[in-house]
Amino acid sequence: MNIVVCVKQVPDTWSERTLRESDSTLDRDAADAVINELDEFAIEEGLRLAEAHGGEVTILSMGPERATEAIRKALSMGADKGVHLVDDALHGSDVLGTSAALATVLDQIGFDLVILGSESTDARTGVMAAMLSERLGVPQLSFASKVEIDGSSIRINRQADYGYDTVEGTLPAVLSVVEKINEPRYPSFKGIMAAKKKPVQTMSVADAGIDASSVGLENAASEVLSFAKRPPKQAGTIVPDDGDGGAKAAAFLADRKFI
Amino acid sequence: MAEILILAEHDGETVKKVTTELITLARRFGEPAVVWTGPGAEAGQARLAEFGAAKVYVAASPEYDEYVAAPKAELLAELAKQSSPAAILLPSTAEGREIGGRLAVKTGWGILTDVVGVGDDLSAEQANFGGAINVSSRVRAGTPIIAVRPNAVTPEPAPGAAVLEPVSLTVSDAAKQARITERVVQQRGERPELTEASIVVSGGRGVGSAENMALIESLADSLGAAVGASRAVTDAGWYPHQFQVGQTGKTVSPQLYVAVGISGAIQHRAGMQTSKTIMVVNKDPEAPIFELADFGVVGDLFKVVPQLVEEITKRTS
Numbered sequence: 359m360n361i362v363v364c365v366k367q368v369p370d371t372w373s374e375r376t377l378r379e380s381d382s383t384l385d386r387d388a389a390d391a392v393i394n395e396l397d398e399f400a401i402e403e404g405l406r407l408a409e410a411h412g413g414e415v416t417i418l419s420m421g422p423e424r425a426t427e428a429i430r431k432a433l434s435m436g437a438d439k440g441v442h443l444v445d446d447a448l449h450g451s452d453v454l455g456t457s458a459a460l461a462t463v464l465d466q467i468g469f470d471l472v473i474l475g476s477e478s479t480d481a482r483t484g485v486m487a488a489m490l491s492e493r494l495g496v497p498q499l500s501f502a503s504k505v506e507i508d509g510s511s512i513r514i515n516r517q518a519d520y521g522y523d524t525v526e527g528t529l530p531a532v533l534s535v536v537e538k539i540n541e542p543r544y545p546s547f548k549g550i551m552a553a554k555k556k557p558v559q560t561m562s563v564a565d566a567g568i569d570a571s572s573v574g575l576e577n578a579a580s581e582v583l584s585f586a587k588r589p590p591k592q593a594g595t596i597v598p599d600d601g602d603g604g605a606k607a608a609a610f611l612a613d614r615k616f617i
Numbered sequence: 618m619a620e621i622l623i624l625a626e627h628d629g630e631t632v633k634k635v636t637t638e639l640i641t642l643a644r645r646f647g648e649p650a651v652v653w654t655g656p657g658a659e660a661g662q663a664r665l666a667e668f669g670a671a672k673v674y675v676a677a678s679p680e681y682d683e684y685v686a687a688p689k690a691e692l693l694a695e696l697a698k699q700s701s702p703a704a705i706l707l708p709s710t711a712e713g714r715e716i717g718g719r720l721a722v723k724t725g726w727g728i729l730t731d732v733v734g735v736g737d738d739l740s741a742e743q744a745n746f747g748g749a750i751n752v753s754s755r756v757r758a759g760t761p762i763i764a765v766r767p768n769a770v771t772p773e774p775a776p777g778a779a780v781l782e783p784v785s786l787t788v789s790d791a792a793k794q795a796r797i798t799e800r801v802v803q804q805r806g807e808r809p810e811l812t813e814a815s816i817v818v819s820g821g822r823g824v825g826s827a828e829n830m831a832l833i834e835s836l837a838d839s840l841g842a843a844v845g846a847s848r849a850v851t852d853a854g855w856y857p858h859q860f861q862v863g864q865t866g867k868t869v870s871p872q873l874y875v876a877v878g879i880s881g882a883i884q885h886r887a888g889m890q891t892s893k894t895i896m897v898v899n900k901d902p903e904a905p906i907f908e909l910a911d912f913g914v915v916g917d918l919f920k921v922v923p924q925l926v927e928e929i930t931k932r933t934s
Contacts, residue, residue, distance in 0.1 A: 454727065525798070579759065584752075586750070587751075596912075603915075604926075617840070
């Protein structure tokens with residue numbers, strides 16, 4: 359089975375995240391860069407499926423030079439090879455541009471199963487699996503908390519507010535996973551050493567045959583008009599519990615008309 | 618006046634609150650035209666009329682509920698072609714965003730997700746990076762597709778005709794690739810849904826065990842609230858994963874958020890810091906969650922919460 363896991367490098371949640379003053383795109387220099395946390399679950403699921411059913415795991419990442427770090431990390435977990443889509447022309451792409459670019463590369467490299475994290479921790483749009491499914495014309499099996507593959511059939515538990523839906527489709531397909539699905543492995547020392555020798559192919563917009571008018575900040579279908587830091591919250595009332603903490607909390611709720 | 622297309626969320630008879638919020642929002646920009654998929658439009662009609670829906674497009678085929686996202690996206694694309702709306706509003710729920718994403722691909726129109734406010738020029742306010750930055754954006758290609766976060770708008774009744782208009786479209790084979798074969802409902806009790814609730818009570822590591830989550834549930838029930846949990850709780854298996862509030866879980870912005878035994882790591886704050894009022898119970902006075910608190914009690918949750926529940930019950934009975 360030919361499995362491609364899409365990976366995004368994002369600013370670390372634990373560092374200060376902001377946008378650039380110049381063009382309102384993500385300020386990648388301001389924060390530490392890490393692999394999108396939910397993508398680690400996607401990599402793990404890809405490795406497990408390849409172990410169970412045979413096949414190869416390719417890591418695909420679109421992003422600046424630095425995104426090779428995210429690809430190497432995925433390779434050190436055990437993936438076989440990487441494809442890095444890197445081009446200044448991609449800077450500032452919105453979800454439409456990003457999905458168009460990724461779909462073009464996926465078409466070119468081929469796949470039986472594309473796996474993604476259910477969303478990225480920076481943009482948090484949660485639309486990429488749906489958009490890739492629409493563009494590639496294959497089933498959308500998203501928000502999976504469990505996956506089963508039997509021959510060319512794929513079945514997932516799709517997590518929902520009320521519990522889950524069982525959803526079935528046929529390979530090739532696009533799968534997105536939630537963190538409940540597995541426990542991502544840590545790269546071993548051996549894995550880290552081996553990753554250095556694994557092939558990573560870099561592709562430009564032209565190499566991949568991506569329509570340049572569909573990507574980049576200039577061609578984005580949406581734009582940021584302005585942004586500002588959220589004003590700090592005014593300090594609230596903090597009381598110690600002297601045996602009447604619950605009563606005081608109730609009084610606060612009554613005062614604010616919640617009860 | 619141009620139409621504003623609104624995708625209804627409903628359970629086959631009852632209209633979800635977020636739909637009334639979207640209709641309320643749409644009235645400012647045009648004529649609210651609700652799109653109802655699957656059976657039950659007749660049952661939902663009165664509620665849609667109460668909030669000012671002018672029209673309800675009814676695609677009654679049960680097939681719309683039998684496949685993931687694609688049939689609804691196809692329907693919206695077709696209706697948008699026919700009625701040239703000024704905007705398309707969806708709930709910014711997991712499926713709402715996916716439907717919007719597919720619609721954006723089909724049409725080439727821009728999409729904005731997790732929107733918390735819409736300006737008169739259809740520009741959208743978003744709270745990015747877990748609420749750390751307020752961003753104003755707009756769609757510049759095609760008809761804006763806007764996914765609005767539940768609880769961002771206060772629903773206000775205003776009478777509308779809500780004329781049912783049957784739509785005779787069939788779901789294409791291309792949209793039937795991901796088939797829903799079973800729905801497993803694990804809802805606990807009669808509590809409101811987490812992302813829709815006006816009050817959310819969440820438990821964290823301090824709660825200590827799965828059994829003790831009953832304390833969080835009792836506080837939630839005394840307030841008519843939904844129950845949430847921090848990642849520590851769902852990772853430990855003390856509470857089901859779909860109730861996780863935070864960066865890798867749900868984002869909520871209720872009127873009142875009560876954080877019990879939660880330290881307030883950035884991972885959790887990212888999912889709740891846009892809540893209007895925040896109350897905290899934690900024994901550690903240094904816990905960062907207190908920075909967000911409108912009211913906080915430093916104390917043992919096993920003493921404070923039972924007393925709080927008792928007081929609430931006393932005051933409300």
